[in-house]
Amino acid sequence: MAAERRFAGLRNTLILLLLWEIIGQLGLVAGGALPPPSDILIRLWQDRGDYPGHILATLQASVAGFVIGNVVAVAAGVLFALSPPMLRLFRGINIAAFALPPIAIAPILALTLSGMAPRVTLAALGVYFVTMTATVIGIAQADSRAEDVVRAYGGSRWKVLRLVQFRGAVPSILAGLRVAAPNAVLGAILAEFGGGGRWGLGTYLLGSLGRGEPDRLWGIGLIATLIAGLSYAGFALLSRRLLGATKAVTLNAAVPTGKDDGGPLWARIGMALATVALPFVLWWALIKLSGAPAMIAKTPGDVFTYLFLAPSAETAQAKLLAALAQTLPITFIGMVAGLAFAFALAILSKLSPRFISGFMPVALITQTMPLVALTPLLVLILGRGTSLTLWITISVTFFPAFVTLAQGLALVPRSAEDLPRAYGASRWTELRMVTIPASLPYLFAATRLTVPRALLGVMIAEWLATGRGLGNLLNQSRGYLDYGMIWSVAAVSVILSVVFYQ
Amino acid sequence: MTQPDGISLDGVCKTFAGRGRVVEALRDVTLSCPKGTFTAIIGPSGCGKSTVMRIALGLESLDAGAVRVAGEPPLEAARDGVTGVAFQDAALLPWRSVRRNIEVPLEVLGRKPDAAHVQAMIELVGLKGYENSLPGELSGGMRQRVAIARALVTHPQVLFMDEPFGALDQILRRQMNVELQRIWAETGSTALLVTHGIDEAVFLADRVVVMHAAPGRIVDVIDVPFDRPRKPPLFSDPAFHKVCDHVAEVLHGG
Ligand SMILES: Nc1ncnc2c1ncn2[C@@H]1O[C@H](COP(=O)(O)OP(=O)(O)O)[C@@H](O)[C@H]1O
Ligand SMILES: [Mg+2]
Numbered sequence: 001m002a003a004e005r006r007f008a009g010l011r012n013t014l015i016l017l018l019l020w021e022i023i024g025q026l027g028l029v030a031g032g033a034l035p036p037p038s039d040i041l042i043r044l045w046q047d048r049g050d051y052p053g054h055i056l057a058t059l060q061a062s063v064a065g066f067v068i069g070n071v072v073a074v075a076a077g078v079l080f081a082l083s084p085p086m087l088r089l090f091r092g093i094n095i096a097a098f099a100l101p102p103i104a105i106a107p108i109l110a111l112t113l114s115g116m117a118p119r120v121t122l123a124a125l126g127v128y129f130v131t132m133t134a135t136v137i138g139i140a141q142a143d144s145r146a147e148d149v150v151r152a153y154g155g156s157r158w159k160v161l162r163l164v165q166f167r168g169a170v171p172s173i174l175a176g177l178r179v180a181a182p183n184a185v186l187g188a189i190l191a192e193f194g195g196g197g198r199w200g201l202g203t204y205l206l207g208s209l210g211r212g213e214p215d216r217l218w219g220i221g222l223i224a225t226l227i228a229g230l231s232y233a234g235f236a237l238l239s240r241r242l243l244g245a246t247k248a249v250t251l252n253a254a255v256p257t258g259k260d261d262g263g264p265l266w267a268r269i270g271m272a273l274a275t276v277a278l279p280f281v282l283w284w285a286l287i288k289l290s291g292a293p294a295m296i297a298k299t300p301g302d303v304f305t306y307l308f309l310a311p312s313a314e315t316a317q318a319k320l321l322a323a324l325a326q327t328l329p330i331t332f333i334g335m336v337a338g339l340a341f342a343f344a345l346a347i348l349s350k351l352s353p354r355f356i357s358g359f360m361p362v363a364l365i366t367q368t369m370p371l372v373a374l375t376p377l378l379v380l381i382l383g384r385g386t387s388l389t390l391w392i393t394i395s396v397t398f399f400p401a402f403v404t405l406a407q408g409l410a411l412v413p414r415s416a417e418d419l420p421r422a423y424g425a426s427r428w429t430e431l432r433m434v435t436i437p438a439s440l441p442y443l444f445a446a447t448r449l450t451v452p453r454a455l456l457g458v459m460i461a462e463w464l465a466t467g468r469g470l471g472n473l474l475n476q477s478r479g480y481l482d483y484g485m486i487w488s489v490a491a492v493s494v495i496l497s498v499v500f501y502q
Numbered sequence: 503m504t505q506p507d508g509i510s511l512d513g514v515c516k517t518f519a520g521r522g523r524v525v526e527a528l529r530d531v532t533l534s535c536p537k538g539t540f541t542a543i544i545g546p547s548g549c550g551k552s553t554v555m556r557i558a559l560g561l562e563s564l565d566a567g568a569v570r571v572a573g574e575p576p577l578e579a580a581r582d583g584v585t586g587v588a589f590q591d592a593a594l595l596p597w598r599s600v601r602r603n604i605e606v607p608l609e610v611l612g613r614k615p616d617a618a619h620v621q622a623m624i625e626l627v628g629l630k631g632y633e634n635s636l637p638g639e640l641s642g643g644m645r646q647r648v649a650i651a652r653a654l655v656t657h658p659q660v661l662f663m664d665e666p667f668g669a670l671d672q673i674l675r676r677q678m679n680v681e682l683q684r685i686w687a688e689t690g691s692t693a694l695l696v697t698h699g700i701d702e703a704v705f706l707a708d709r710v711v712v713m714h715a716a717p718g719r720i721v722d723v724i725d726v727p728f729d730r731p732r733k734p735p736l737f738s739d740p741a742f743h744k745v746c747d748h749v750a751e752v753l754h755g756g
Contacts, residue, residue, distance in 0.1 A: 144568035154581030155610040
């Protein structure tokens with residue numbers, strides 16, 4: 001059975017490759033923008049001298065960022081799990097870390113830091129949120145009955161953490177690392193897009209985009225995808241090795257003590273204010289600590305001055321608003337289209353389980369692909385128009401949304417579906433009564449998940465190709481050394497992502 | 503000089519507030535278990551049996567009243583290693599072998615595990631040969647026996663057990679009852695057993711405490727007069743059944 005399925009998978013892959021080869025050979029897509037696999041491989045071989053340097057640079061940054069980001073994330077996760085007030089206080093920072101479009105702060109990092117630091121920082125930021133969340137969830141979900149045993153012998157908070165919770169969180173943390181690993185690679189590549197430098201796959205990709213060599217671009221994309229995919233697979237394998245028969249054997253039925261949000265009104269308002277203020281305080285503190293010249297490094301106050309008080313404030317505002325007016329609609333349209341497409345496909349795939357078992361692996365692989373980093377490839381195929389932006393946005397929203405929805409739908413209990421069927425309901429009635437309502441929560445989850453990605457996708461397309469909107473403004477300001485604008489765009493895009501996420 | 507009671511609860515009240523619902527789990531519960539005695543608590547599901555135990559273990563705060571374990575506040579008694587505990591669910595750490603699970607209390611108390619003693623505990627509960635198995639590889643009954651060995655490993659003066667044999671079949675349960683009586687007699691500890699088996703309560707205990715629900719309260723304490731050591735034939739003794747019937751009457755009666 002399993003062997004049969006593997007054979008079918010192999011066969012489908014071969015058919016796809018063959019089709020690709022034929023289409024490529026005939027130059028059917030955008031006048032040869034999609035080269036046949038054989039050309040890509042030949043080109044890879046010809047370029048083999050160039051790759052080691054670029055791969056090494058990207059790997060160095062990814063690995064360093066991965067390690068640093070995860071150490072911080074696990075420490076923060078433990079802290080948050082032990083102290084819910086801390087978790088609430090840092091909510092603003094955590095959401096910002098999740099939602100900020102890396103491309104928006106890449107130029108800032110390149111300005112204020114030097115050498116590998118910007119790349120390492122973006123790679124670390126890419127992993128922080130995933131691992132931190134996984135740690136908090138893992139620790140919070142630890143078996144409360146086992147915690148009771150330790151506490152019943154007078155075990156301290158620390159003993160409970162060490163003997164039960166931390167070890168119990170390992171599967172969750174490993175799952176987090178698995179998702180985080182490709183993120184680190186993506187972060188490093190995006191930093192290379194935004195930061196210049198001589199080495200790195202991102203630099204290589206950008207350089208080759210200018211020269212219009214499809215087969216080389218595809219080769220680089222292939223290598224980047226391969227690295228990201230391998231890092232994911234490595235951690236998947238590791239967690240399977242480490243966790244054998246050590247899953248909890250019975251279900252824990254204990255009710256988790258609800259988060260007590262009590263306390264007087266002023267305390268709660270104070271907490272909310274502090275949560276919002278903390279990211280700005282951190283921003284300010286980092287600038288002061290970095291010791292970068294005030295010319296380049298702007299504090300929140302400086303940005304406010306630039307946008308509202310300075311003599312040039314009006315032009316700055318106008319430019320920013322014009323860019324927003326270009327960026328926001330297309331982000332919105334692309335996201336809605338991507339989500340709708342994912343929703344429809346997830347619902348339909350319920351009708352045809354064979355389809356989902358064929359498509360799911362593809363969708364899962366795209367999860368590990370540095371999709372947005374492959375924008376240059378799409379530029380080749382789609383040109384530099386609006387359709388490019390739209391397609392990038394749709395593709396970066398579609399895949400994660402589809403995976404979230406499909407996995408959510410798989411959790412719908414069989415009995416819930418059997419009930420209408422037992423009363424002779426039609427497929428459609430069953431969909432309407434069970435499947436669609438059951439999938440709505442996952443649709444909302446998917447929406448929150450994809451907002452930051454959609455914005456990131458649009459900004460990257462604008463930056464690299466279309467020359468419109470926020471992404472372009474960022475790129476231009478970098479050219480004009482308009483530091484105030486760079487910081488403003490970064491701040492606005494982070495705030496936008498956070499607002500949408502909420 | 504009088505010895506302090508093994509366990510004493512005095513006027514304990516406890517309410518849980520959650521999701522707009524308030525549950526009066528315990529109302530004015532007073533119970534004292536003299537040192538070296540065996541007490542069983544029996545009552546319908548949700549009447550607060552587990553809550554009594556959790557309060558005596560210091561796992562749950564109380565709204566009113568006082569609790570002493572071997573003359574000390576519960577948490578101090580726990581830190582001194584006075585107590586041993588086995589919960590309804592085995593609550594084993596899934597990544598630790600049988601032996602390492604049994605060593606958990608020693609580790610928490612900062613004592614050095616005595617390999618021979620741990621081995622003796624494993625053999626006592628009939629798990630010889632499974633020392634290095636993981637909980638996932640054991641049956642429900644075997645896991646529960648690990649939990650009992652874990653409760654005994656610290657030589658506790660006061661032993662708390664919350665439906666420890668709930669997951670065992672009737673035959674194994676009788677065996678474990680006999681074993682438990684032997685162990686308890688050897689160690690001279692004070693034992694508090696929460697159970698829903700009337701025969702088990704009567705066979706093991708010096709006194710059976712009957713609780714009713716809503717609010718959780720003690721309605722009667724029934725003395726069990728049989729001599730020790732009690733042997734399995736007692737289970738079919740008419741006098742034994744008379745006591746059981748009496749307990750059942752109090753349990754189900756108004
Ligand atoms: N942590 C808790 N939060 C809210 N209610 C609880 C909690 N623990 C127990 N209760 C409630 O207290 C009552 C007594 O519970 P428990 O002591 O577990 O009963 P028993 O062990 O006799 O079945 C039940 O109504 C239960 O729902
Ligand atoms: Mg109970």
